[in-house]
Amino acid sequence: MEFAVKKNSRGEVVLHSRRAFSWISSSVEAKFIGIVWAVESIGSHQMEKVIFASEMVGAVKRPRAWPSFRAYGSEIREALRRCKDWEMSAVSRVANKCAFLIAKSVTSEQRVQSYVASGAPNWLRDMIEEERCAP
Numbered sequence: 001m002e003f004a005v006k007k008n009s010r011g012e013v014v015l016h017s018r019r020a021f022s023w024i025s026s027s028v029e030a031k032f033i034g035i036v037w038a039v040e041s042i043g044s045h046q047m048e049k050v051i052f053a054s055e056m057v058g059a060v061k062r063p064r065a066w067p068s069f070r071a072y073g074s075e076i077r078e079a080l081r082r083c084k085d086w087e088m089s090a091v092s093r094v095a096n097k098c099a100f101l102i103a104k105s106v107t108s109e110q111r112v113q114s115y116v117a118s119g120a121p122n123w124l125r126d127m128i129e130e131e132r133c134a135p
Contacts, residue, residue: 004038005099005120006047013120013128017041018102020112031056032072036079041116043082050083053091053099060088098128 004017019037024030035054042050059066059073060080066073080086093100101124105111120128 004041005096005102006042006050011131013098015116015118016099016102016121017114017116018106018111019114020106028069028072032059032069032076035076039076039079039083039086042086043079048084050085051087051089052080053089053096055090055092057088057090098124098131101127 004015006014006016008014019034021030021033024033031054035052035056039052042052056069056072056076059069060076063070063073080088098120102121
């Protein structure tokens with residue numbers, strides 16, 4: 001499963017999405033396919049000035065330091081060519097709690113329908129507002 005949360009410069013959620021995958025063999029492969037899916041989705045929506053937060057940032061920014069992930073990084077960089085004005089930063093699950101909970105809902109609540117929706121999911125609005133207002 002993969003998830004994405006797009007926020008504006010004020011930290012407000014503009015859109016969120018979730019996609020379930022059933023043929024993934026490892027957590028590394030899931031992270032890789034997820035970031036490629038997110039990058040391609042942002043590109044198809046023609047969004048600009050996007051920061052992609054992922055645990056796979058090293059494979060993209062420092063491929064020599066991540067030799068086992070060289071092919072993954074190469075494919076992510078290829079997908080990023082279709083995006084304008086992007087950045088990629090490292091983020092852990094703990095720091096990206098909202099997006100993690102959206103993804104977790106796929107397995108824990110069997111929400112396997114993939115979708116893209118505007119705004120934040122109703123069941124996470126309070127948490128998102130707390131994250132946005134936190135220093």
